[in-house]
Amino acid sequence: MLxxxxxxxxxxxxxxxxxxxxxxxxxxxxxxxGHLWRVNCYPRGSKKEDAGEHLxxxxxxxxxxxxxxxxxxxxxxxxxYTERGATKGWHRFVTRRYLDSLYVTAxxxxxxxxxxxxxxxxxxxxxxxxxxxxxxxxxxxADGSDVSFIVGGEAFPAHRAVLAARLPVFxxxxxxxxxxxxxxxxxxxxxxxxxxxxxxRFIYTDALPAADEEMMxxxxxxxxxYALGPLKIVCARxxxxxxxxxxxxxxxxxxxxxxxxxxxxxxIKFFAAKKNFKKAxxxxxxxxxxxxxxxxxxxxxxxxxxxxx
Numbered sequence: 001m002l003x004x005x006x007x008x009x010x011x012x013x014x015x016x017x018x019x020x021x022x023x024x025x026x027x028x029x030x031x032x033x034g035h036l037w038r039v040n041c042y043p044r045g046s047k048k049e050d051a052g053e054h055l056x057x058x059x060x061x062x063x064x065x066x067x068x069x070x071x072x073x074x075x076x077x078x079x080x081y082t083e084r085g086a087t088k089g090w091h092r093f094v095t096r097r098y099l100d101s102l103y104v105t106a107x108x109x110x111x112x113x114x115x116x117x118x119x120x121x122x123x124x125x126x127x128x129x130x131x132x133x134x135x136x137x138x139x140x141x142a143d144g145s146d147v148s149f150i151v152g153g154e155a156f157p158a159h160r161a162v163l164a165a166r167l168p169v170f171x172x173x174x175x176x177x178x179x180x181x182x183x184x185x186x187x188x189x190x191x192x193x194x195x196x197x198x199x200x201r202f203i204y205t206d207a208l209p210a211a212d213e214e215m216m217x218x219x220x221x222x223x224x225x226y227a228l229g230p231l232k233i234v235c236a237r238x239x240x241x242x243x244x245x246x247x248x249x250x251x252x253x254x255x256x257x258x259x260x261x262x263x264x265x266x267x268i269k270f271f272a273a274k275k276n277f278k279k280a281x282x283x284x285x286x287x288x289x290x291x292x293x294x295x296x297x298x299x300x301x302x303x304x305x306x307x308x309x
Contacts, residue, residue: 011111013109016041059074060112060114062102063113065102102233138159138204147184148184149188150186150187151187155185156196166228167203167227191218191222195215198215208238217250220239223235232260239254240267243267245283252296253296277300277304
């Protein structure tokens with residue numbers, strides 16, 4: 001038997017981001033399984049973690065500033081808690097640099113939906129979500145596929161309903177009154193087969209295969225072209241995680257080309273450090289950036305003191 005409760009936890013980020021390490025901000029108490037539970041948030045981190053002896057499952061996911069649940073910053077864990085009280089969770093639920101770009105509202109608030117499921121007897125725990133794995137296998141086997149995409153001479157079997165649900169830009173084309181809605185195959189001419197394969201995998205599973213820098217740029221372009229917002233966010237995040245003085249100019253070029261304002265802001269801030277700029281300005285990517293987007297060079301000039309371009 002299970003008993004579950006959920007709570008909306010709001011954090012005033014403008015006040016909490018500068019608190020001392022170990023300081024805690026707590027939600028209201030919620031009752032589940034005959035016990036009281038609360039969400040504790042350590043904005044600057046905590047090293048404390050107690051043992052426990054009570055079985056429970058904890059879910060949490062961040063709310064993007066537009067009110068939609070996060071695709072990436074969501075967690076589930078099953079733990080044993082004591083009746084006297086125990087602390088379990090994640091040391092880095094959301095990295096600080098993504099709070100400003102995705103989750104902090106204009107009013108300075110961050111919202112996290114949290115829930116606890118208490119196991120009251122010895123019945124089996126609910127399995128973790130595995131929709132992505134099932135859809136991935138469906139894609140691999142092409143079971144029930146009702147449309148194929150022809151890309152660079154290669155056929156990619158797919159499912160109209162899945163694509164229409166996940167990719168609004170295709171909805172009318174696949175399920176509406178357009179001619180393509182009844183065609184068994186659709187040719188795409190503006191994307192390479194390897195890029196489409198990776199994008200299709202993400203549409204079905206929310207996961208990306210390992211990709212080099214060039215592939216990530218192609219995926220970012222595809223995500224922008226097909227209005228696949230979650231993929232665009234993931235690509236921008238991976239691009240930033242791998243940024244260096246050798247790649248920052250090319251990354252900034254992509255951020256400007258494919259309308260990634262947060263990635264652009266971070267790259268410009270990276271450039272603003274003189275030790276980075278002195279090396280990045282010598283790369284081929286910087287020359288191309290100046291040729292393609294002179295307005296970005298103007299922005300850099302305003303940020304880097306003493307910069308002469």
